[in-house]
Amino acid sequence: MDDGNLLGDLTVTDPKAMRALSHPVRLAILDLLGRDGPASATELAKEIDASPSGISWHLRHLAEFGLVRDSEGGSDRRYRRWEVVARGFRFEVPEDPDDEEGRSAARLLSQHMFLQAGETPVRWAAEVEPGLDPVWRRLAGLSNTRVVLGPDELAFVQREFERILAPFVTRDEADWPADGRRVRLMRYVLPEQDGLPPEAPVE
Numbered sequence: 447m448d449d450g451n452l453l454g455d456l457t458v459t460d461p462k463a464m465r466a467l468s469h470p471v472r473l474a475i476l477d478l479l480g481r482d483g484p485a486s487a488t489e490l491a492k493e494i495d496a497s498p499s500g501i502s503w504h505l506r507h508l509a510e511f512g513l514v515r516d517s518e519g520g521s522d523r524r525y526r527r528w529e530v531v532a533r534g535f536r537f538e539v540p541e542d543p544d545d546e547e548g549r550s551a552a553r554l555l556s557q558h559m560f561l562q563a564g565e566t567p568v569r570w571a572a573e574v575e576p577g578l579d580p581v582w583r584r585l586a587g588l589s590n591t592r593v594v595l596g597p598d599e600l601a602f603v604q605r606e607f608e609r610i611l612a613p614f615v616t617r618d619e620a621d622w623p624a625d626g627r628r629v630r631l632m633r634y635v636l637p638e639q640d641g642l643p644p645e646a647p648v649e
Contacts, residue, residue, distance in 0.1 A: 451536070452605075452608045452609055452611075452612035453533065453534060453608055453611065453612055453615050453616070454532060454533055454534075454615070454616055455532055455533065455534040455535050455536040456512075456513070456531060456532035456534070456535040456536070457535070457536055457537070458511075458513075458535050458536070458537040459537070459548075460511065461547045461548045461550075461551035461552075462511070462551075463511040463512075463513070464537055464548075464551035464552055464554070464555045465551050465554065465555070466507055466508065466510070466511050466513075467508075467511075467513070467535075467555050467558075468551070468554045468555045468557075468558045469504070469558065470558065470561070470562060471494060471495075471496050471500070471501070471504050472504050472507070472508055473558060473559065473562050474493075474494045474562070475490055475494065475501065475504055475505065475508065475514070476508070476513065476514070476530060476535070477562075478490055478493060478494070479514065479528060479529060479530045480530050480533060480534065481628065483529065484517035484518075484527045484528060484529040485527060485528065486498075486525060486526060486527050486528070487499075487501040487502040487505060487526070487528075488501075490505075502526075505526075505528050509528075512531060513530070513531060513535065514528045514529065514530055514531065515528070515529060515531055516528065516529075517529035533615065533616075537552055537555060538552065539552040539553065539556075540552065563632060563634075566630070566632065567588070567632070570630075582627070592638075600635070600637070604635065607633065611631070
């Protein structure tokens with residue numbers, strides 16, 4: 447496995463694929479398939495604000511870029527169940543300043559993902575948190591930490607986070623704990639516009 451991709455994510459580099467992902471319905475489809483496993487367009491439509499025919503269209507579009515696939519490979523095209531090809535996906539803004547197409551597509555996808563992710567804690571607080579038993583409620587929470595880092599240090603922090611998390615993400619279902627449940631760990635990395643904080647005035 448790529449040392450820079452310990453979680454086994456699908457790496458998206460094609461700008462056209464990034465643009466294909468830049469749609470709230472498609473991101474919702476990937477999220478649900480990744481969470482609940484294979485599903486048909488009709489099943490997905492019960493949780494996504496779109497018609498089964500619209501979901502089918504989005505699924506076929508995602509399949510064209512290798513992001514989802516037919517989970518059963520049956521001959522009945524009227525009833526297809528789809529699955530994600532990897533646990534998650536990742537992408538990066540191209541470093542080449544001349545790759546305007548890639549940079550634009552990456553920015554667009556990033557914006558859509560931030561918008562989608564921003565709704566998740568609100569829904570969780572309203573729909574899930576009130577029904578949690580105390581032990582899980584105590585473990586849930588939000589952290590908001592500012593730290594001064596150089597680019598190499600930030601890359602190191604991200605690698606270490608994934609190194610710790612990878613064994614839990616990639617283990618087989620047979621190794622899940624008896625009292626386990628799905629936990630979503632949301633990680634925002636937001637470099638701020640300014641560099642180092644201003645120096646304190648000399649008295």
